[in-house]
Amino acid sequence: MSRLETWMRVNPVREAVQRWYAGPLLRRLGGTVEGSRVLEIGCGHGVGVDIILGQFGAASVDAFDLDPDMVARAQQRLARHGERVRVWEGRVTEIPEPDGAYEAVFVFGVLHHLPGWRAGLTEVRRVLKPGGRLFAEESYAPFITHPVWRRLLHHSQEDRFDHEALLNELRTQHFRLRDQRRMGGGLGWLVADKA
Ligand SMILES: C[S@@+](CC[C@H](N)C(=O)[O-])C[C@H]1O[C@@H](n2cnc3c(N)ncnc32)[C@H](O)[C@@H]1O
Numbered sequence: 001m002s003r004l005e006t007w008m009r010v011n012p013v014r015e016a017v018q019r020w021y022a023g024p025l026l027r028r029l030g031g032t033v034e035g036s037r038v039l040e041i042g043c044g045h046g047v048g049v050d051i052i053l054g055q056f057g058a059a060s061v062d063a064f065d066l067d068p069d070m071v072a073r074a075q076q077r078l079a080r081h082g083e084r085v086r087v088w089e090g091r092v093t094e095i096p097e098p099d100g101a102y103e104a105v106f107v108f109g110v111l112h113h114l115p116g117w118r119a120g121l122t123e124v125r126r127v128l129k130p131g132g133r134l135f136a137e138e139s140y141a142p143f144i145t146h147p148v149w150r151r152l153l154h155h156s157q158e159d160r161f162d163h164e165a166l167l168n169e170l171r172t173q174h175f176r177l178r179d180q181r182r183m184g185g186g187l188g189w190l191v192a193d194k195a
Contacts, residue, residue, distance in 0.1 A: 023051040029179040030191030036103035042110030046074030064090035107136040143186035163188040
């Protein structure tokens with residue numbers, strides 16, 4: 001990961017946007033997850049886990065990230081939550097949990113990193129209970145494939161998706177959309193239930 005990419009994940013502006021915009025918006029779209037066992041994929045340095053506990057009322061949160069540096073930062077940030085939080089180094093395509101393990105899964109800007117984003121979504125679906133809820137914030141093709149960002153950031157460029165394509169894939173994978181928002185073509189939020 002380049003220094004710019006690390007900075008884009010770990011900076012006070014991203015943290016404030018996630019905490020004061022994305023969290024409250026997702027809660028308006030999908031409600032809380034009081035008392036639930038929750039998973040966050042691609043947790044970065046752990047701000048999302050704080051939000052899921054504090055704003056959504058989860059009982060416990062499991063979280064993982066591909067990047068060992070992010071995992072170490074998240075573990076340090078979240079240590080005060082004790083056994084309510086577990087953070088490990090791992091991949092979206094191989095979640096080490098049985099089918100239906102979680103009542104909710106949170107995705108803050110991760111699917112667009114996956115070369116096989118549909119397979120990532122399938123794995124997320126697998127670990128959700130029937131009726132379990134997916135909360136997602138995603139960046140879309142117009143941002144990912146923009147010539148400037150393409151040069152600066154290492155995103156997979158093949159088969160990128162926009163808001164409509166993500167909604168279509170959710171339908172194909174038998175999710176039921178609860179609500180959604182988009183900002184221009186580059187950014188979107190949605191909440192959907194595993195049918
Ligand atoms: C744009 S960052 C978002 C981080 C954090 N969720 C946030 O909103 O600040 C994407 C994160 O996904 C992680 N990631 C990318 N591919 C992954 C994979 N296959 N499995 C798990 N994590 C992955 C990256 O290491 C990075 O921390």
